[in-house]
Structures are given as structure tokens and as C-alpha cells.
Amino acid sequence: MTIKIGVFVDAENVRYNGGFHLRYDILRRFASRGERNLIRLNTYLLFDQERANEDAEYAKKALSYQQIARQFGWKANIKNIRRYTDDEGQVSIKGSTDLDLAVDALQQADHLDEVLLVTGDGDFEPLVTALQNKGCRVELLGFDNVSRQLQRQVDTFYSGFLIPNLIPVTYEPRNNWGKPGSVVRGVCSKWFQDKGFGFLNFLDRIDDNSWITNTRLNESPWTSAFCHINEIAGDINEDDLVHGDTVLEFYVQESPQEENGLVAQNVRLVQA
Template identity: 65%
Template sequence: MSELKVGVFVDAENIKFNGGYQLRYDILRRFAARDGGTLLRLNTYLAFDQERAREDSEYAKKSHIYQQMVRDYGWKITVKTVRRFTDDEGNVTTKANADLDLAVDAMLQAENLDLILLVTGDGDFLQVVTALQNRGCRVELLGFKNVSKQLQRQVDAFYRGYLIPDLLPFSYELRNEWGEPGSCVRGVCTKWFADKGYGFLRFIKEVSPNLWVTDPRDSESPYESVFCHANELAESVTPEDLMNRDTVIEFYLEESEVNEGLIATNVRLVYSPNRSS
């Protein structure tokens, strides 16, 4: 078994408001340990609004239940209290920033870790990433949308959270068997022939240490290629979207009646860098 020592640090509030609402911490844990590494640190930084909790017992109850569920998966939770600020015009803003806590914890633990998975999209962590790498750590990044481009370029690997099997649930497919015929998955377009009206989509079949083997024709690849006809595209999905590899789409899988393999149906847009967030 690999002796790789792994630490995961989740900027939960940033993720919550940037596409990762309902992130599943059990799946995230499996993803972080996909290469057989030893998980030494599992840290997440959650916000809690004490003022709201005093006025809304249901909010307080749900927050505590959620925190306990995350702890049951083996995570250490740092709770940041929401603070309110009023400007000169009387406008109230709230903030529960955990950046400093996360950065300090990651730096202090770096000497005990080989790999750090940073779950955020916040470009303010750019210098932290550089410092961690200079201390000998490999730093990987997982985010959904509004992920800093500079941060993506600085880390050793970037993973779009939408594409990780089951990391985000499908609210309308509660018993979804990711990757099986009839299931719903999220993926990207690898080739699109606008003049011919078809192309090929790709999705991750399973969490694997071989995510770098992106060619589905390789027997060690965890990816699978799917044929897609233009008739299956929702109106919101344009050829320009599909030709951008950063675009994330979701679609159903059906067995082909013509050839062996799968075809994509009911293709919808999840995230496109061509659109405003």
C-alpha cells in the first residue's frame, strides 16, 4: 500500500456558494484516498450564524445535525461564527471567513503530509499553495465554478468537482447508479462536429488513481466515451459551449441500438465558462 500521507482542507463556505452545495463528504474522503494514501488530516471550515440560531430553532437543529453527520465521516470541523457589518448607508453584510484558519492549519501540517487536497475556488490561497509546494508538498485543487484561473495554474492538478462520480447528488435521481445504463452522469465534450450534428462526450466511470489516463481506449482509463446526437441537446447547449473543454454537461446514458456502447440523451448544461455565473 502507498505510504502517501494526505491532508484535505475544505473551504466549505466558498464551495457552498460556488456550485458545491450538498457536497458529499463521504465521497470526498474516498476521492482523496483513491491512490491508497493514508488520510492524516480531514479538515473542513463551516459557518454558523448564532444570531439566526437564536431566532430560528429549525436552522439551529439542521446545522447541528449536519455538523454531526460530517463528523461521523471522520472530519474535523472548525466552526466560524457569522459576523455582521453595517456600512454608512445602513446596509448589513455577513461574513464568516475561514481563510486564515485554513491557511495556518495547512502550513503547520505540511511537514507531515505528502499531498494536500485543497477544496476551494478562492484565489486568495495562491501564496499558500506556492508556500506548500516549496515545502515539498504536492498540492491538488478541487472546485466547482468561479475557480481562480491563477490558482488552477499554480496547483499540481485541478479537478472539477462536478465530474467526480456522486460527489454532488442529483435531487431528481435519488437512486442514481452512476455510469450504468439509465443513470445520469456529468461529463465534458471531447469532440463535436457541428456540420455533422453529432459528437462524443466523456465521463468518469469511477473514482480511480488513474484519472490522468484520459484516453477511454486505454484499458487502465477510468473514463468512458459516449456518442451524442445534436437532437439530444437542450436549447441552452450551444456548439460554442461544447467546444470548450471546461464546459460541464449532464446527461442520461442509454445503450445503443446500433453499436456496442452507450449513447447520451437529454443533454443539459451544468457549467460553462462562456456564461456569466
């Protein structure tokens, strides 16, 4: 059965909350996994025309980012920032695309089976409820500062940090995610505090089976890497590892002991 899906990206929220340099081609690939048929691909961005008139570099980067999204098949909905001067001469800047996104999602929901919201803004909770009442399944993808209430309201939440190559690793520009020598982001699946080691899991591909977390099963997109306590950065405590939802970034290397096995090195904290 083909699932008709619409994707709505709150680009400003994502940009300021861990999703800087979001890759729209990878997001499209994630949204179309399984039997999903992409009906709407909408992203909502703010543009500061006054600044663009004075700052050529800003204008170039902003317009380039909009064009990249369009090249990957997204409708870029642009809203201009407005400036207001009060009686005391103080200038305030206002701009929000929340209403535009919500109206579009509600109007287009009649033609969709599923909606993927890319945001962390808890103000969208009423929108989620309204979409669900229309019969849409609502999934959420976010990075930092994602509303807990919004996560509880949606049908499924995905951490954007864990999706392969969705955002770049800044210090590894040619990173080959999942291959020995690459940098990945994942979570701790099992940690033995008395022994000082455990296992970190990461997604090695984008498909519709991320719910299958048993790495021994061929259909699971998760891969496991052995990790020793000596590879853990000092700002990570073992309680964070035991909880299993702490996002970690680490190098994967071939295991010197286990054939086809992997080990995690230089493990750093991304999100507790």
C-alpha cells in the first residue's frame, strides 16, 4: 500500500536548534523510505531583505540555500522579516512562518495519509492534534530543544542527529558514514558499568525498519560497535550511557579482535 506523505520543515527552528546545514536531499530520501509517495515537500524560511541590501554575503548565502532546496524538489516558502521602531527609537525584528506552515498542512492534509513535521516547536501541538483528527499519521523529526509534549503527541519521533548524513560532521567533510574511519552518531544499546565497556548502535542506512533495533537481524538498519570506557569523553557519565537515549558522536574502526566487528573511538556527547 502506497502512503501519501507531506513534509513540512520549520527551517528557522531547525537551523537554530542543531540542524544547521540540513541536507534537503537526504531529508527527501528519508521521507520517501518504504512505500511512501511524496505529495508535498514544503520548507519555510525567513529572509531579511533590508540586510540583504547591505550585506552581499548574506544575500548570496540565503539565496543559494533557497535554490539548493528547490533543486531537490522542495517548495521554498519565503517570508520577509519586518522591522518595527517603537516610540523610544528601539528597533525590533519580527518574523515567523509558523502560521503559514500550519495553514498549508491543514489545507493539504485531506490529500495525505501521513505528515512529517520537521521542527521542535511545541506551539505546533494543536496542529498535530488537528491533523490526527483528520486521519493523518503525524511523525516528528527534530534535533535540539524538541518539545517533550510535542514528542508525546505525535505518532513517532525521530532524532535528526541519528539519520545518516542528514547534517554534516563539520570536521570530517568527506565522511563516509558507517565505514571504518568515519564518524557516526548513535546511542548506547548496552552498558556494563562493572566491566567498563558496552555497545553503541548507529543507523547504517535509511529505510523503514529503524524500529528493529536487534542488530543481529538482517533487516535491521542498526549496526553495533564495541566501546571501552577509555574512549568516552570526560563530560559523559555512565548514567547517561545506561539511559540509552543520549546521542553520541564517535569514530568507527575495524575491530582488532573480532572479524567484521567494529569498535567506537573518541566518543563525544551530542545530546543528553
